[in-house]
Amino acid sequence: MQQLQVGLGDRSYPISIDHGLLAAIGPDLKKRGLAKRFLVVADDRVAALHGQTLIASLTQAGLNPELLTFPAGEASKNLATVAGLASRLARLGVDRKDGLIALGGGVTGDLTGFLAASYMRGIPFVQVPTTLLAQVDSSVGGKTGVDLPEGKNLVGAFYQPRAVYIDALALRSLPAAELLNGLAEVIKYGVIRDPGFFDFLEEKRAAILALDLDIIEQVIQNCCAIKAAVVAQDERESGLRRILNFGHTIGHAVEADSRYQLAHGSAVAIGMVAASRLAVAKGMLTPADASRITTLIRDFGLPTAIPATAEPAALKAYLLTDKKTVAGRPFFVLPTAIGQVEITDQVSEAQIDQVLTA
Numbered sequence: 001m002q003q004l005q006v007g008l009g010d011r012s013y014p015i016s017i018d019h020g021l022l023a024a025i026g027p028d029l030k031k032r033g034l035a036k037r038f039l040v041v042a043d044d045r046v047a048a049l050h051g052q053t054l055i056a057s058l059t060q061a062g063l064n065p066e067l068l069t070f071p072a073g074e075a076s077k078n079l080a081t082v083a084g085l086a087s088r089l090a091r092l093g094v095d096r097k098d099g100l101i102a103l104g105g106g107v108t109g110d111l112t113g114f115l116a117a118s119y120m121r122g123i124p125f126v127q128v129p130t131t132l133l134a135q136v137d138s139s140v141g142g143k144t145g146v147d148l149p150e151g152k153n154l155v156g157a158f159y160q161p162r163a164v165y166i167d168a169l170a171l172r173s174l175p176a177a178e179l180l181n182g183l184a185e186v187i188k189y190g191v192i193r194d195p196g197f198f199d200f201l202e203e204k205r206a207a208i209l210a211l212d213l214d215i216i217e218q219v220i221q222n223c224c225a226i227k228a229a230v231v232a233q234d235e236r237e238s239g240l241r242r243i244l245n246f247g248h249t250i251g252h253a254v255e256a257d258s259r260y261q262l263a264h265g266s267a268v269a270i271g272m273v274a275a276s277r278l279a280v281a282k283g284m285l286t287p288a289d290a291s292r293i294t295t296l297i298r299d300f301g302l303p304t305a306i307p308a309t310a311e312p313a314a315l316k317a318y319l320l321t322d323k324k325t326v327a328g329r330p331f332f333v334l335p336t337a338i339g340q341v342e343i344t345d346q347v348s349e350a351q352i353d354q355v356l357t358a
Helices: 021-032 044-060 079-091 106-121 132-138 168-173 176-193 195-203 205-209 213-233 240-245 248-257 264-281 287-299 312-321 349-356
Strands: 002-006 013-018 038-043 066-070 099-104 125-129 143-148 151-158 164-167 332-337 340-344
Touching: 002 213, 013 021, 013 213, 021 044, 021 125, 021 164, 021 168, 038 044, 038 106, 044 066, 044 099, 044 168, 066 079, 079 106, 079 143, 099 106, 106 125, 106 132, 106 143, 106 151, 125 132, 132 168, 132 176, 132 213, 151 248, 151 312, 164 168, 164 213, 168 213, 176 195, 176 213, 176 240, 176 264, 176 287, 176 332, 176 340, 195 205, 195 213, 195 287, 205 213, 213 240, 240 332, 240 340, 248 264, 248 312, 248 332, 264 287, 264 332, 264 349, 287 332, 312 349
Parallel strands: 013 164, 038 066, 038 099, 099 125, 125 164
Antiparallel strands: 002 013, 143 151, 332 340
16 A cells, blocks of 8 residues: 655645555544544445445444435536535534545545535545546545536635545546546646656556556556645645646636536646647747647547637636636646746736637
8 A cells, every 4th residue: 555645734634545445444444533433425326336335344344334425427516416415414413523435536525525614614524536537636635615607616615634545446447538537637747747757658658548557556646746745835725736727727617618518637638738838829838848748638538629619708708707817817827848837827818819719
């Protein structure tokens, strides 16, 4: 088993990475004494795949679990779902000594984290991510939230989990499209922080797509280590942590414009290519590096172009409601080289228009 630590003082927590870990979570949670019982929150698809394995492990450890489900998909990531789950917690007599477990992908992690942050003003929760996107990105760092019709993740809280358990074997139950969804976030880490990791992704592309567990666990560990280090320095995204939004400014606009029919990873992939083009237009990035970024994204089977159905005016309207927009000026994370990025709001409307209509 590989273990990392997210260093946040008395709120620090471990990230455990292994294959076959799902069945061993109950005894470990019992030993940590985080809660007297745990309620597992999962969408209906993940519950059918992995729910009973986790419930059995928690039951064996005497943690009296319950399994709460909701309909799978981004459409469930809203305040109505949170309210429904909170009512179920109340009816089950859940109190501040109980805890939640988010079993699933990014939607489940964001929902459950926000529910944990708000129910009785805060109860413990644990992340058990089962998608690659959640394992390498959204399960670590304490960002929780839900969507509004006006934009993605506009209601939420910073609320750290007490532990993260990553079982790489769970990825074998993923549809191919969901694996690709996570690979966009994987590529992001190479661009923003680690040129050697970017080289590794170029070299090991076939093994990663074939789900070679040894290679996949290296990928997960590297991404989590980068994110843990960034979060430890800037928990609430006041400075350094904003680099993790590479590809997300235009990506979120494209995703929202699709009414969330476009997968988050696909939207981020499109956003990373758009950001690279902006960087080239501003003279910050060489065309050769922009080409490497675009090529790697395309070689992993991810989209690189804004959908033809997306209207530039609508995308610009979403940019203005994005969390990364201040005083009407959207902030962009733009690469200056493979492994380096800058945060800037010095992007002209003409440059934005050029990218949105490319």
